[in-house]
Amino acid sequence: MTLDPDQLGRSKQDLAELLRNLRLQAGLTGDRLAARCGISQSKISKIERGKATPSVVDVERILGALDAPRDIIRETTSLARIANTEWQDKRSSWRRGIEKRQAELSSLEAAASELRYFLPAMITGLLATPEYMHASLANTTGDRTAVVNRKIERQALLYDESKSFTFILTEQAVRWAMLPPLAMAMQIDRLASLSHHPSVRLGLLPIGTPLTRGPMNTFTIYDDRLATVETFTGRIVFRDSKDICQHLEIFTLFEENAVFGEAARGLLAEWSAAYRT
Numbered sequence: 001m002t003l004d005p006d007q008l009g010r011s012k013q014d015l016a017e018l019l020r021n022l023r024l025q026a027g028l029t030g031d032r033l034a035a036r037c038g039i040s041q042s043k044i045s046k047i048e049r050g051k052a053t054p055s056v057v058d059v060e061r062i063l064g065a066l067d068a069p070r071d072i073i074r075e076t077t078s079l080a081r082i083a084n085t086e087w088q089d090k091r092s093s094w095r096r097g098i099e100k101r102q103a104e105l106s107s108l109e110a111a112a113s114e115l116r117y118f119l120p121a122m123i124t125g126l127l128a129t130p131e132y133m134h135a136s137l138a139n140t141t142g143d144r145t146a147v148v149n150r151k152i153e154r155q156a157l158l159y160d161e162s163k164s165f166t167f168i169l170t171e172q173a174v175r176w177a178m179l180p181p182l183a184m185a186m187q188i189d190r191l192a193s194l195s196h197h198p199s200v201r202l203g204l205l206p207i208g209t210p211l212t213r214g215p216m217n218t219f220t221i222y223d224d225r226l227a228t229v230e231t232f233t234g235r236i237v238f239r240d241s242k243d244i245c246q247h248l249e250i251f252t253l254f255e256e257n258a259v260f261g262e263a264a265r266g267l268l269a270e271w272s273a274a275y276r277t
Helices: 005-025 030-037 041-048 056-065 070-083 090-096 098-111 130-136 144-159 171-175 181-194 241-257 261-276
Strands: 085-089 114-119 164-170 200-205 218-222 226-230 234-238
Touching (some): 005 070, 056 070, 056 241, 171 200, 200 261
Parallel strands (some): 114 164
Antiparallel strands (some): 085 234
């Protein structure tokens, strides 16, 4: 599936119109279609008016009830996946203010009970020291001190025992020198300290760990309902269950090969000592 940012903005309405036209061509009312595919008539109405975005599974059920041909099924399900995907470019985020971005992240984290983070390149703000946060914001605009304060406020979530956090970090992410040596050692020590908390599982993938998948992107999975992928120029938000499942499968692979507990803390102690010397 090719993601054209312009297409992402139009796809929801395009999908709504296409599904409505397919129903009309099949000679079905909304009530009859709802009965055939097991989706409520009110939801069918909202989908066709663009007021609700159907999942790929919803679209497959509707197309099955309409006896749609294979080429239409391929086209429509592809459009449904795009409709469930959102592109957020960094320039727009900067224009809106990076403080608002922190508010959005806080909202996502507050709404989720199980959060999974794959970190191949850098340490996320939830695990970072204030010094590391400042360094990570070096290429952004706006009030960095306000953003650091919001990041520190967000860290309180780690102590909410109703939530579960799993962080998988590569050795590169932990040891990438964002700060002078002593400050890096203190950042690594913070990771070791947080790994003792009952709500936090912190896993490491040391260099040399055999894996069949490469560490392509930073990504976060919120429960089983949403996944975000970070790139240099922006963020992709996936809401379709198939995309989320694929990211869960990749995360599970990394998790199964990661080092946790005392073994992870032993590695962190070695890496911290290396910076101190």
